[in-house]
Amino acid sequence: MPEEPAGGDLSRLRQLNAVAVLRESRGTQPLTLTELSKRTGLSRASTEDVARDLLGRGWLAEVAPTPGTVGRPARRYRFNSGAGRLLGVDVGGHKILALVTDLDGEVLHQARVEVPAEAGRRERLAAVDRCITKALTAAGGEGGGASIWATGVATTGLVDGTGKVMLSDSLPEWSGVDLGRQVRRLVPGAVRVENDCKLAALAETWRGVARYAKDVVFLLAGLRTGAGLIIDGKLHRGFANWSGEIGALPAAGWQQAPTHLHDWLSKHPTTGPDGFERVFVAARAGDQGAQRAVEEYVKDLAVGASALVLTLDPQLVVIGGGFSRSADVMVEPLRRELERWCLRTPEIRVSAFADEGVALGAVRMALDEVETAITDGLRP
Amino acid sequence: MPEEPAGGDLSRLRQLNAVAVLRESRGTQPLTLTELSKRTGLSRASTEDVARDLLGRGWLAEVAPTPGTVGRPARRYRFNSGAGRLLGVDVGGHKILALVTDLDGEVLHQARVEVPAEAGRRERLAAVDRCITKALTAAGGEGGGASIWATGVATTGLVDGTGKVMLSDSLPEWSGVDLGRQVRRLVPGAVRVENDCKLAALAETWRGVARYAKDVVFLLAGLRTGAGLIIDGKLHRGFANWSGEIGALPAAGWQQAPTHLHDWLSKHPTTGPDGFERVFVAARAGDQGAQRAVEEYVKDLAVGASALVLTLDPQLVVIGGGFSRSADVMVEPLRRELERWCLRTPEIRVSAFADEGVALGAVRMALDEVETAITDGLRP
Incomplete structure (x- = not known):
């Protein structure tokens, strides 16, 4: 690891330090500051500094000390996967499936709305709205959407970078649908739309058989x-x-x-x-x-x-x-x-998934958005 | 860039610093220590330390000061692309082509040996030997091979990691040839063998139209x-x-x-x-x-x-x-x-290459070997 830059950009340095601490704190075991310092290669002082900042933002959480520890136990920290929520939506031929997960991608709530294969654009978009609203309500009543940090949406067809369906052979009236805009009406944070086969592949390498x-x-x-x-x-x-x-x-x-x-x-x-x-x-x-x-x-x-x-x-x-x-x-x-x-x-x-693979891939894409935003030092 | 590790491995740190200096010094303009320090993010003292070591190894060269500079000019350094040589060999259907280049991949010498398409294993391997020997002789008389740091070899067919041809449809008796061993007899340093289409693709992105x-x-x-x-x-x-x-x-x-x-x-x-x-x-x-x-x-x-x-x-x-x-x-x-x-x-x-694209790709692969070896801190 190269040494500290002579006249480097310190705020950038702090961001990268924060990312390093977050990355290490996402494991299964909570870590002490000493352990975090060792794993990130940061000095003890820098680690403390970064941890204070991350605790303030709610991204890091202090874990209660193990009962029965002799002497004054060291404080232990872990990534606060409850700090926000992710939404993954699969807009399929026969169903819409929406998953609400924590920031580790653990599914907390889900909603499903059946839709006929021959449904046109308007009917399918209404079903998308209904399904997302159902999932958000389950996740936290009326204000359920407020906790969503990022959303991934899967659809058949080819999708452009803004979330518009460029071409769909299999669904009637689906080419040209601005699915990104549709979903952005319902949730805060980044919304990204992607082809369902691509997201199914992503899900298999993340949580599946690959x-x-x-x-x-x-x-x-x-x-x-x-x-x-x-x-x-x-x-x-x-x-x-x-x-x-x-x-x-x-x-x-x-x-x-x-x-x-x-x-x-x-x-x-x-x-x-x-x-x-x-x-x-x-x-x-x-x-x-x-x-x-x-x-x-x-x-x-x-x-x-x-x-x-x-x-x-x-x-x-x-x-x-x-x-x-x-x-x-x-x-x-x-x-x-x-x-x-x-x-x-x-x-x-x-594949070992029932029919939630595509929606899980959409969650993984939403998680990518959050991780990129953290790396870029932006509040997601 | 993260700060210096508290109890990090210093020799590993020095290697990485050396790689950073080498990378920056490969540009077209020679750089002063101050400029190298700025570009690598290393302290002035570390830069001087690393530069001294690299000069001793012959990987960095001091460039003569620009005539007419007022006052005592700062010393300027650049990567010494003449410190070693690379060899790229294309074992084709009709010809063997061998290129000797410097460490920037600039061609210094080349040799070509024609070989009939119907030539069997023994005849083609003899032509490979002849061609490489010709190129090495041009590069430095009898001892020409000693300066070769790494060699890339291109051949038709599928190749395994050790340099053996696993399968070749187009050349008679070519499946099973241990081309890596054949070439290792003639040159020091790493020898890597790869399929010619793959290396032609590599050459296009390195020096070609891609x-x-x-x-x-x-x-x-x-x-x-x-x-x-x-x-x-x-x-x-x-x-x-x-x-x-x-x-x-x-x-x-x-x-x-x-x-x-x-x-x-x-x-x-x-x-x-x-x-x-x-x-x-x-x-x-x-x-x-x-x-x-x-x-x-x-x-x-x-x-x-x-x-x-x-x-x-x-x-x-x-x-x-x-x-x-x-x-x-x-x-x-x-x-x-x-x-x-x-x-x-x-x-x-x-492609804008005449018929040297594949051999250039082999040179690029040899250069990859050298860069990996430098990163790994080994003398190539």
Whole structure:
């Protein structure tokens, strides 16, 4: 670590010291000033100085001494994850899901609002409003929104830096929606909107099955097919935030993939929701036509997946989305297809989230906003 | 910048200070101790201390004062790029090219040895030896090798971390060659071997047309088709160094692409080397059959290229390899095809290197080795 700059910017130095103390204090164990000083490499005096400031802001909390300690115990401190709240919202095809968490990302409250797939722009935006309001009310009555430091919003489609949906194939009337502005009406703090596949990938490396991996291809297999990429431990967005869109290429097979499931369904009509699930159920029960349909679906899925794997050589492929619940009939055929095309087949894992992965990824993005704001020395 | 650690490791601190001074002293202008102190944030005393050590090692050089300076001029220092040499070797299909450079990567000597495409392992390895020996002799007679601090070697095929070629489709008997061991016999210092497409990509961001871009797809279009990826300013290798191999997927079109050129050539036989060049020459001269062959070639090339672009959303695609010399008949059709498939078409540029790009990338990799070694405080 370089020594103290001769004529450096002291307020900048204080900020960085504060970030160092905050980072170290986010562990599971509360720390004494001596321990904080040792871990950050700051002098005892600087550590005390910074801790006083952070206590004043409410970002650091003093922890009660362990009962029974002999003599006068040293004061111990930890990051005050209760100082603020984060909001993560998944604007999906069939549901809106909103999570309110503390600053460690622990979920405190959640709200869910069902919405029909064919809902237009106005109906879906009203559902977004309802769901967020429900979550905020649960989090603290009328004033629940005031404690939100930052918000992440996930949506299908391509999103620009301001929170506008540039292009959405799967939802009616959704291209052009200014989702950022819509949500900013309801909460204070930064609001950032991002594509749902990208956020699902982020959630897997944060709290999911990809925690140990630095290069990950997340594959959304469901009513839509999509991808999110983690490269060198970071979400890869691309130059204009249009990464992961290999499905737009007909040769990648993803446009054709669900037609095999559609074809089987049209030959076996019954009523009931979630049609695709029926194909997997029938395949599992031994229906040969359904098994063939799943096989053909997987074959097409594997072409684009192989293109991603051959391009990036990831450590891990994570399968998420609605069909990942049918992993038992899908993953082994997919592995065989990947082995057929790829020079090196990576590990394949199935997402362990029910359907909260995307919303958790939105929380993680909100947390990134807070951490950046702290590093930049701004009160979030 | 955090302050000096209370009980930190001082030798580690000195190393980091030395790296800071070296980094600042690599600019175009020599600097005084006062300027070095200001730029590194180190105290005057520490700067003097570090500079003395680096002068002793020969890594820093004192620059003669500007004539006509009034009074006693302050001493000025700069990085001594002449303290050592780097070697970059391109083991290609038709040639071996070796570059000897200074520590700034300026080419001082080069040697080239032609080798037939059908040459087997032994013949090609002998040519590698001959080429390196020629370059080292030019660099300093019999003892020319002694000044080499690090060596980068480029080869077709997939390479492991020790410098062994794991798989090569294009060169006979080349899979399994221990190229690292071969080259280590001839030079001291670290020897690192890497795939040629990856190193060509590296060269473009270092000294080529991609200097300004952080996300780049390099496309090798020639007798072989291949790709190298720069992501977030760094060469993307992948988990097992197998990235960029989308050409292995038949659906990507690259295996089929050259057959269109072959077909035209087989219908228009003449003698002469470099057959493929003839198709482009004929297309440029207005031969409609040749134009169609180039068109079909580009169409197939564009499928895999679009898959890369849709996956990564790069700022820039660089076209290199033998066919890039026929950019006038190839780039516009390629742009049209990319526009057809991609959601956002990135900039397309043609490599400005003749055929030294890959060897320059090997030099850059050798320079990385030296910089890592300096950071790690080891004498390279």
